[in-house]
Amino acid sequence: MKQITLLGATGSIGLQTIDVIKENRNRFSLFAVAFGRNVEKALPIIQEFQPKYIVVQDPDAKNKILTSISYHPAILVGTEGMKEIASHPDAEIVVNAVLGSVGLEATLEAIRAKKQIAFANKETLVTAGHIVMKEARQNGVELLPVDSEHSAIHQCLRGEKINEVKRIILTASGGSFRDRTREELKNVSLKEALNHPNWSMGAKITIDSATMMNKGLEVIEAHWLFDVPYEQIDVLMHKESVIHSMVEFRDRNVMAQLGTPDMRVPIQYALTYPERLEFSSEKGLNLMEIGKLHFAELSFERFPCLKMAYDAGKTGGSLPAVLNAANEEAVHLFLQNQITFLQIEELIQRAMDEHKVIQEPDLETIQAVDRETREQVKSYVN
Amino acid sequence: MKQITLLGATGSIGLQTIDVIKENRNRFSLFAVAFGRNVEKALPIIQEFQPKYIVVQDPDAKNKILTSISYHPAILVGTEGMKEIASHPDAEIVVNAVLGSVGLEATLEAIRAKKQIAFANKETLVTAGHIVMKEARQNGVELLPVDSEHSAIHQCLRGEKINEVKRIILTASGGSFRDRTREELKNVSLKEALNHPNWSMGAKITIDSATMMNKGLEVIEAHWLFDVPYEQIDVLMHKESVIHSMVEFRDRNVMAQLGTPDMRVPIQYALTYPERLEFSSEKGLNLMEIGKLHFAELSFERFPCLKMAYDAGKTGGSLPAVLNAANEEAVHLFLQNQITFLQIEELIQRAMDEHKVIQEPDLETIQAVDRETREQVKSYVN
Numbered sequence: 001m002k003q004i005t006l007l008g009a010t011g012s013i014g015l016q017t018i019d020v021i022k023e024n025r026n027r028f029s030l031f032a033v034a035f036g037r038n039v040e041k042a043l044p045i046i047q048e049f050q051p052k053y054i055v056v057q058d059p060d061a062k063n064k065i066l067t068s069i070s071y072h073p074a075i076l077v078g079t080e081g082m083k084e085i086a087s088h089p090d091a092e093i094v095v096n097a098v099l100g101s102v103g104l105e106a107t108l109e110a111i112r113a114k115k116q117i118a119f120a121n122k123e124t125l126v127t128a129g130h131i132v133m134k135e136a137r138q139n140g141v142e143l144l145p146v147d148s149e150h151s152a153i154h155q156c157l158r159g160e161k162i163n164e165v166k167r168i169i170l171t172a173s174g175g176s177f178r179d180r181t182r183e184e185l186k187n188v189s190l191k192e193a194l195n196h197p198n199w200s201m202g203a204k205i206t207i208d209s210a211t212m213m214n215k216g217l218e219v220i221e222a223h224w225l226f227d228v229p230y231e232q233i234d235v236l237m238h239k240e241s242v243i244h245s246m247v248e249f250r251d252r253n254v255m256a257q258l259g260t261p262d263m264r265v266p267i268q269y270a271l272t273y274p275e276r277l278e279f280s281s282e283k284g285l286n287l288m289e290i291g292k293l294h295f296a297e298l299s300f301e302r303f304p305c306l307k308m309a310y311d312a313g314k315t316g317g318s319l320p321a322v323l324n325a326a327n328e329e330a331v332h333l334f335l336q337n338q339i340t341f342l343q344i345e346e347l348i349q350r351a352m353d354e355h356k357v358i359q360e361p362d363l364e365t366i367q368a369v370d371r372e373t374r375e376q377v378k379s380y381v382n
Numbered sequence: 383m384k385q386i387t388l389l390g391a392t393g394s395i396g397l398q399t400i401d402v403i404k405e406n407r408n409r410f411s412l413f414a415v416a417f418g419r420n421v422e423k424a425l426p427i428i429q430e431f432q433p434k435y436i437v438v439q440d441p442d443a444k445n446k447i448l449t450s451i452s453y454h455p456a457i458l459v460g461t462e463g464m465k466e467i468a469s470h471p472d473a474e475i476v477v478n479a480v481l482g483s484v485g486l487e488a489t490l491e492a493i494r495a496k497k498q499i500a501f502a503n504k505e506t507l508v509t510a511g512h513i514v515m516k517e518a519r520q521n522g523v524e525l526l527p528v529d530s531e532h533s534a535i536h537q538c539l540r541g542e543k544i545n546e547v548k549r550i551i552l553t554a555s556g557g558s559f560r561d562r563t564r565e566e567l568k569n570v571s572l573k574e575a576l577n578h579p580n581w582s583m584g585a586k587i588t589i590d591s592a593t594m595m596n597k598g599l600e601v602i603e604a605h606w607l608f609d610v611p612y613e614q615i616d617v618l619m620h621k622e623s624v625i626h627s628m629v630e631f632r633d634r635n636v637m638a639q640l641g642t643p644d645m646r647v648p649i650q651y652a653l654t655y656p657e658r659l660e661f662s663s664e665k666g667l668n669l670m671e672i673g674k675l676h677f678a679e680l681s682f683e684r685f686p687c688l689k690m691a692y693d694a695g696k697t698g699g700s701l702p703a704v705l706n707a708a709n710e711e712a713v714h715l716f717l718q719n720q721i722t723f724l725q726i727e728e729l730i731q732r733a734m735d736e737h738k739v740i741q742e743p744d745l746e747t748i749q750a751v752d753r754e755t756r757e758q759v760k761s762y763v764n
Contacts, residue, residue: 155635159541164658166666236669246640251658252647252666253537258628258636265634276546276633284548284634287618287677295669 003031004271005053005091005115007082007106008098010041012202013120013146013263017095018045020268023280028271032085034098034106039064046073053088055081082106087113093271096121097146099204100328101321101370104128104363111135118270120146122221123328127321127366129224143225144270149218150225151266152244152257157226160249168228169246169254170218171238172298175209177341178239182302188341190334207331211344212298216309217327220320223313230314235306237296242285260285305345308352318358318369325373326351339381347377385413386653387435387467387497389488390479392423394584395502395528395645399477400427402650405662410653414467416480416488421446428455435470437463464488469495475653478503479528481586482710483703483752486510486745493517500652502528504603505710509703509748511606525607526652531600532607533648534626534639539608540656542631550610551628551636552600553620554680557591559723560621564684570723572716589713593726594680598691599709602702605695612696617688619678624667642667686727690734700740700751707755708733721763729759 004021008014014035021028032053035042039061046054046069055076056062062075076084079102086094087109094110095118096103103121110117112135119125125132125143136143145151149170157165176195177185196206208214219233236246246256259265260283268279287293300307305327312323330347333339339347351373358365386403390396396417403410414435417424421443428436428451437458438444444457458466461484468476468488476492477500478485485503492499494517501507507514507525518525527533531552539547558577559567578588590596601615618628628638641647642665650661669675682689687709694705712729715721721729733755740747 155637161658169669238669243638248666249658250660251650251654252641252644252661253651253658254640254667255537256625256638256640258638259634262634268633269635272633276543276631276635278632279634284630285636287551287620288679291677293675293677295673295675297670 001029002027002092002271003029003090005032005085005088005094005110006030007034007086007094007096007103008036008121009033009045010035010038011097011099012205013097013267014095015041016263017097017118017267017271020264020271021049024268024277027277028093031091032088034082034085037061043068052090053085055085079105083109086110086115089113091115093118095146095267095271096124099123099202101127101324101366104132104366107132108135108363111139111141114139114141117141117143118146118267119143122147122217123324125221125224126217126324127370128363129220129320130316130360131363133224133227144273145221145225146263146266146270147218147221148259148261148263148266149245150222151269153222153226153247155257155269156245156247156255160247162227164249164251165226165228165247166232166250167248168222168226168233169248170215170222170233170235171241171243171245172212172215172235173209173241174237174239174298175212175214176206177210178237185342186340190337193334193341203335204328204331207334207344208327210341211305212303213305213309213327213348215298216306217324219306219309220313230310235298237298239294239296240290240292242287242290242293258285258287305348308345308348312352315357316359318361318365319352319355321361321366321369322352322355322373323348325370326377329374329377333377333381343381347380350380351377383411384409384474384653385411385472387414387416387470387473387476388412388479389416389464389468389477389485390418390481390503391415391427392417392420393479393481394587395479395649396477397423398645399479399500399649399653402646402653403431406650406659409659410475413473414470416464416467419443425450434472435467437467461487465491468492468497471495473497475500477528477649477653478506481505481584483509483706483749486514486748489514490517490745493521493523496521496523499523499525500528500649501525504529504599505706507603507606508599508706509752510745511602511702512698512742513745515606515609526655527603527607528645528648528652529600529603530641530643530645530648531627532604533651535604535608535629537639537651538627538629538637542629544609546631546633547608547610547629548614548632549630550604550608550615551630552597552604552615552617553623553625553627554594554597554617555591555623556619556621556680557594557596558588559592560619567724568722572719575716575723585717586710586713589716589726590709592723593687594685595687595691595709595730597680598688599706601688601691602695612692617680619680621676621678622672622674624669624672624675640667640669687730690727690730694734697739698741700743700747701734701737703743703748703751704734704737704755705730707752708759711756711759715759715763729762732762733759
């Protein structure tokens with residue numbers, strides 16, 4: 001029985017991780033959970049699995065939980081709590097499914113404690129890839145990606161050598177506004193933006209898909225996870241999201257991973273790697289029914305956020321942290337209906353332009369840059 | 383420098399193997415060649431590479447060669463010659479690219495001599511898979527497939543466990559007559575049949591693609607190469623031939639190999655496995671240019687040869703040898719303009735119906751069945 005620490009239990013990936021654990025109760029047990037403010041969503045999970053540790057972000061949540069459950073877990077608060085359950089000796093697998101850069105320190109603790117890490121917290125790699133991957137190498141820990149694209153690449157690289165890779169090709173569905181021109185984007189609503197064609201995901205990542213920043217963050221994540229230079233990472237528009245990503249080798253063979261849009265598949269893959277367990281879902285991929293797969297160019301002009309991400313990644317240093325923080329803040333403002341859709345990219349670009357890059361930033365510097373950038377982006381609209 | 387024995391040097395795969403050797407002269411040397419009757423095509427190869435051994439099928443060819451070259455190779459004749467160069471101590475890699483069941487004995491010799499075997503002689507596995515694979519297992523030899531479909535599957539299985547495979551999915555272009563109805567097939571000409579939409583191949587295999595027997599033989603070959611039951615091998619129509627084949631795992635992940643229609647890629651893969659060498663061709667796969675990939679059902683009613691192959695494979699014993707010999711003879715008759723296109727399948731079905739299956743046939747039995755079937759098929763039209 002593998003003991004799992006789940007960070008970010010009430011988000012989209014967290015809830016689907018719970019599904020995978022439910023389907024494999026003979027293999028997995030929920031040892032500890034961390035979540036943000038959503039006590040309502042967390043309570044049924046806590047009641048069902050009775051994890052030994054619970055980490056909340058909000059001290060008030062502690063009492064709400066204690067009055068609602070019938071057993072006596074340890075309840076911790078905030079980043080320190082997350083670090084504790086991520087590195088607890090009894091935890092064997094750490095699923096990092098928190099949203100945003102709040103997952104960074106817990107990731108480092110899990111690496112140092114040499115846990116098997118299922119990794120869905122791309123912001124951590126985007127902002128601090130150089131620190132995280134150095135720790136991972138030093139501790140001989142592999143980060144097992146949960147993102148469907150990176151899971152695809154991970155699978156394409158099974159039994160392969162990274163120096164024989166010519167190109168990583170991330171596919172992009174195009175998001176909610178794939179078929180709209182720049183002109184047509186001026187007046188799109190929040191509701192339209194939240195309507196993703198293929199995947200059911202959280203609000204923030206759905207907006208990131210529409211701006212293509214999500215793909216940009218994935219490019220940076222792929223760079224760190226697979227140690228491949230940006231020049232060898234391409235993005236291809238593929239509206240059906242059936243091919244989740246590809247790897248071209250130097251001998252011209254291209255490997256691809258295909259599947260249905262079901263995040264539980266890559267989650268299970270990361271939890272059970274190197275084994276592939278039976279996945280007990282109703283239906284697998286049926287290409288006969290799908291009939292056609294489409295591919296097209298994904299242009300930097302149409303999707304400037306993608307270019308910003310490549311720029312930030314190639315420049316490196318503290319700039320990816322600015323990209324990420326400015327994006328999180330801008331998307332937050334958009335979700336609050338305080339800015340228009342196209343202002344998201346404007347605010348990010350402005351924050352990047354105004355930033356003086358710091359090379360090899362340490363954790364404190366990254367966190368300071370993160371805070372400052374958020375304040376700055378807020379100041380742009382107030 | 384790896385010493386290569388090339389069986390079937392003047393066929394389509396043989397000539398493309400020569401291309402691959404030319405591109406990698408620092409790694410490969412042509413130790414020995416065998417070919418059939420095409421001295422004209424063989425001579426430039428012999429002159430350029432000066433192999434130490436030459437095997438001809440026709441004793442007259444020997445003199446033709448001796449008068450045309452300026453060095454002194456050993457020249458052998460027929461099956462015995464092929465066996466000798468396939469198992470010669472100095473040969474490190476044996477490429478078996480002969481057409482038809484004539485490659486069987488040389489394959490067994492190469493296996494017993496524990497050579498690295500690049501394998502493009504599907505008839506050998508179709509007729510004697512039970513014998514060949516038993517020898518391969520006993521000798522710890524892996525047959526490295528050269529067929530693009532089987533090379534794709536081999537690549538999808540890198541770093542994987544065969545017991546985690548749910549399904550092998552062979553793709554089929556549909557051949558020259560993909561879009562024609564059964565009715566429209568009645569009057570197709572030889573010239574039309576030889577016009578394959580995607581691949582440039584030999585005449586026999588091009589006809590086999592049009593009847594879908596090629597895919598049927600590939601199903602049987604896949605069964606033996608990868609030790610997967612017929613119930614777990616599917617065929618999918620995919621007219622662009624960009625996805626060369628796929629493997630679905632039990633965890634719902636589907637791996638695929640994609641590429642341009644260039645046989646030199648899987649040939650090089652088989653020669654260099656487990657390494658992937660730079661392939662110095664002008665252009666790799668460009669999905670952006672291709673734009674769309676199509677998938678459709680491939681029906682047994684439209685392509686009865688595919689059903690015959692599944693039937694023969696599942697029944698086993700001597701029936702696949704009948705399937706293969708009847709097909710070779712029928713295609714030969716069609717290429718000679720002696721029968722119509724639809725008669726190909728009629729003759730094969732009749733030969734299969736009239737055959738009394740022998741279980742676990744040995745080599746002599748298979749060869750006898752092969753001869754008898756050919757005579758029988760000839761007798762149907764005379």
